[in-house]
Amino acid sequence: MSRLERRCRHLLRAYPQPYRAARGEEILGTLLDATPAGRSWPPGRDARSVITGGLHVRAAGNRQLPLVTNLRLAALLAAALWQGLALEAFADAITYPGALTHENSPVSQLPALGVMLFAAVCAAGACLAIVSVWFWRRSVTISLALAVAAASALGVILTHSQGDLLLDARMMGPPLALAVLAMGKDRPPRSWLWLPGLWLTAAALPLPLSANWWSIPDYPLVAGFFVILGITVLWLAIDARPAFAAGLCFEVTYLTNILLLGPSHAPDAGQARTLALTAAALAATALRARRQASTLPTPTGSDSKFTL
Amino acid sequence: MREPTYFVLACLLEGPLHGYAIIKRAEELSGGRVRLATGTLYTALDRLTSEGYVRLVSDEIVSGRVRRSYGLTGPGAAALRAEAVRMAEAAQIVTCRSRVGSARPLHPARSARNVRTA
Numbered sequence: 001m002s003r004l005e006r007r008c009r010h011l012l013r014a015y016p017q018p019y020r021a022a023r024g025e026e027i028l029g030t031l032l033d034a035t036p037a038g039r040s041w042p043p044g045r046d047a048r049s050v051i052t053g054g055l056h057v058r059a060a061g062n063r064q065l066p067l068v069t070n071l072r073l074a075a076l077l078a079a080a081l082w083q084g085l086a087l088e089a090f091a092d093a094i095t096y097p098g099a100l101t102h103e104n105s106p107v108s109q110l111p112a113l114g115v116m117l118f119a120a121v122c123a124a125g126a127c128l129a130i131v132s133v134w135f136w137r138r139s140v141t142i143s144l145a146l147a148v149a150a151a152s153a154l155g156v157i158l159t160h161s162q163g164d165l166l167l168d169a170r171m172m173g174p175p176l177a178l179a180v181l182a183m184g185k186d187r188p189p190r191s192w193l194w195l196p197g198l199w200l201t202a203a204a205l206p207l208p209l210s211a212n213w214w215s216i217p218d219y220p221l222v223a224g225f226f227v228i229l230g231i232t233v234l235w236l237a238i239d240a241r242p243a244f245a246a247g248l249c250f251e252v253t254y255l256t257n258i259l260l261l262g263p264s265h266a267p268d269a270g271q272a273r274t275l276a277l278t279a280a281a282l283a284a285t286a287l288r289a290r291r292q293a294s295t296l297p298t299p300t301g302s303d304s305k306f307t308l
Numbered sequence: 309m310r311e312p313t314y315f316v317l318a319c320l321l322e323g324p325l326h327g328y329a330i331i332k333r334a335e336e337l338s339g340g341r342v343r344l345a346t347g348t349l350y351t352a353l354d355r356l357t358s359e360g361y362v363r364l365v366s367d368e369i370v371s372g373r374v375r376r377s378y379g380l381t382g383p384g385a386a387a388l389r390a391e392a393v394r395m396a397e398a399a400q401i402v403t404c405r406s407r408v409g410s411a412r413p414l415h416p417a418r419s420a421r422n423v424r425t426a
Contacts, residue, residue: 029328030327030350
């Protein structure tokens with residue numbers, strides 16, 4: 001394979017994989033024919049047109065599903081992200097089991113190793129539940145999510161009475177949402193995996209940085225948040241659903257944190273403004289998703305169907 | 309209809325062509341003005357196929373790669389003719405007026421007087 005052909009194949013990755021499987025060789029042949037002899041790069045305008053053409057096909061692929069299905073898939077992604085955030089409490093329990101051994105707590109009699117093992121198994125189950133959304137059958141996702149929810153409930157029962165809410169009610173919401181939303185037939189496209197991947201990477205980055213990682217500021221998480229925000233905004237051009245999912249996850253997490261402070265605690269002006277801004281951004285992305293779902297073009301000249 | 313689309317359809321009037329042949333033919337027909345980029349061509353072909361203006365005619369393997377030829381359909385040929393007629397009528401408006409204008413140039417002062425008396 002020549003260097004030119006290898007580079008052309010890299011460019012073709014702008015198209016979704018099913019489209020490449022059906023049309024890739026044909027487009028590659030045309031691209032190679034259109035490149036003057038002796039060049040190791042395709043002409044700039046051809047390269048640009050292949051990239052924009054690929055994005056165009058991806059955008060068209062998103063329009064194959066109705067708005068309701070698109071929003072349910074976005075909510076499923078939001079639940080996966082929320083579950084990713086909830087992993088932090090398990091990580092706390094693994095690295096700092098002493099937090100659970102409150103002298104009046106029912107779990108105070110448990111050895112630290114037992115607490116660590118319990119949290120590690122819960123965390124592994126939650127990670128598998130997230131991964132299964134893309135790679136395994138929905139029955140697996142539902143079973144894993146319900147198991148994590150049950151384990152979280154056990155953690156809440158064991159620790160809640162003393163107000164030591166390391167494993168509190170916030171732990172049960174994400175797996176339950178994941179189980180309910182995974183009941184639908186459609187699965188999120190694998191082209192969305194960058195979002196939970198980046199999210200989990202940003203959340204896990206502090207771990208190797210220090211033995212006392214909980215004591216260092218959340219710089220990687222904040223940096224990861226801005227990277228994710230930037231990509232989701234760019235991604236809006238072809239698919240509004242990841243942006244909707246990220247916004248929904250933020251809104252639910254933020255609202256839950258406020259509500260868990262107590263029924264008498266009303267959001268202050270700053271919190272109310274943040275909630276309103278996020279709700280407005282959510283509405284805007286939902287409108288964009290509606291536009292992307294409103295037409296149903298057939299994106300190809302061949303007989304195969306292309307889905308992302 | 310955009311100019312690249314028009315020329316893609318116009319290329320196929322003479323018979324089915326494969327991707328690179330469409331690019332070359334469009335360049336020839338337009339006197340070098342329309343140079344279709346590869347991605348643009350396939351986006352246009354996808355759209356024209358979904359609209360029923362173009363159809364896949366044949367598949368062949370050339371140098372180990374699939375080469376597909378596309379042909380014009382009945383509705384595609386009709387749409388192309390309609391667009392050509394529309395453009396000819398639009399062009400006629402300008403060319404006719406230019407001819408009249410070049411035959412009888414208006415005197416600026418007289419035309420200003422005409423405006424005042426109107």
